Amino acid sequence: MNPVPELAPHLKQLRLSGILDSLEARNRQAIEGKLAYTEFLSLLIQDEVARRDQKKFDLRLRRxxxxxxxxxxxxDFSRLPNLNRALVHDLATxxxxxxxxxxxxxxPCGTGKSHLAQALGHCAVRQGADVLFTTQAQLCASLTAARAVGTAERKLATLARVPLLIIDDFGLKPMRPPADEDxxxxxxxxxxxxxxxxxxxxxxxxxxxxxxxxxxxxAATxxxxxxxxxxLTLDGASYRAPKLAPAASKSAPAKQVKSTEF
Known part of the structure; x- marks a missing residue:
């Protein structure tokens, strides 16, 4: 007798429908391994916890x-020999x-500042923290837009509550009033x-x-x-350095360019 059809609506009602994904495989494992009922139940619960943790992680990553x-x-730490690696790994905790x-x-530009900031953000997401990555320009634009429609206080409160806010490219564009005040x-x-x-x-x-x-x-800010x-100070060659074209072979004959009269 297959109990899944009867179990499905009850699991959905209890918001445990994810168990259905692994129920058949775990049931087969329990039969073959002669597991106790409590061991079988423990495996199903572990699967559900893992699914929920992954779902939360994916949601945090999107947000x-x-x-x-x-x-x-x-x-690539090798490009930045003077970077304080110990501090970076400490921050990663x-x-x-x-x-x-x-x-x-x-x-300087291209040394990996945004990469490192986002990498620390990824670590924070893995640790269960909510993170928001934005640029200074995007941040100020969103606050200005909220001010225009009368929701500036609500927007400010929302941003203030984010456990980790990453602001990229600070100072790339000077801030004018009221952006500097926001x-x-x-x-x-x-x-x-x-x-x-x-x-x-x-x-x-x-x-x-x-x-x-x-x-x-x-000064106050x-x-x-x-x-x-x-x-952290990153001082090294830019990751965005253009790639050099391969040197032309000396033995290869030069291409003749045909001229056309108009």
Whole structure:
């Protein structure tokens, strides 16, 4: 007798329909291995927990809005011999999340700042944290749009609650009012309440250039970002260096270009 047709509606009612995916295989395993009923039940429950964990992980990964599958395993440390690897691996444990501390990553274009930030974000997702990846430009645009429709406070509150907010390309474009004020308000709300990762092409001493219209606002914002922050400097060759064309063979005859008169 096949019990699945009778079990299916009850499992759905209990929101355990995922068990149906492995029920047949586990039932066969139990028969062949002469497992006790409790062992069989334990296997089914473990399968359900694993499915739910994977579903949560996939959902967090989609919500994070990473640009690509950038992970720490795929990061090329050999290109950055001066990078503090010990600190990177320490950050990968997620300790800064519990500390609600900022992580600031600077370096020239193409050195892997975005990759490293997203890799730390992936680690956080694996550890069960909600993450949001965005650029400074996208972040300011979303706050400006919310302000235009009267939902700025709600948007700010939502962003302030994200356990890990990753802001890429800080200072790439100077912020003008009211974007600079919105950015300050967000950092102030997150200060010592949630972890924030910021990447920038600017040196730390140049970060005030992102606030050309209000130096006082710059000082207040950066003071909060730098307090108890972990700092990483990436200094090496760009990953985006153009590939050189293969050298032409000296023995190959030169191609004749035909001219055409018009």
């Amino acid at each position: 994070a809005a990473f640009r690509a599958g950038k992970t720490l395993e795929g990061f 997620g300790r800064y999340l519990a500390e609600k501390a900022p992580v600031l990553i600077v370096g 950015f300050h308000d967000l950092i102030a709300e997150r200060y010592e309440q949630a972890a924030t990762i910021v990447t920038s092409n600017l040196d730390f001493t140049e970060w005030d250039q992102a606030f050309p219209a209000n130096r006082l606002l710059a 950066l003071d909060r970002l730098r307090h108890n922050a972990y700092c």
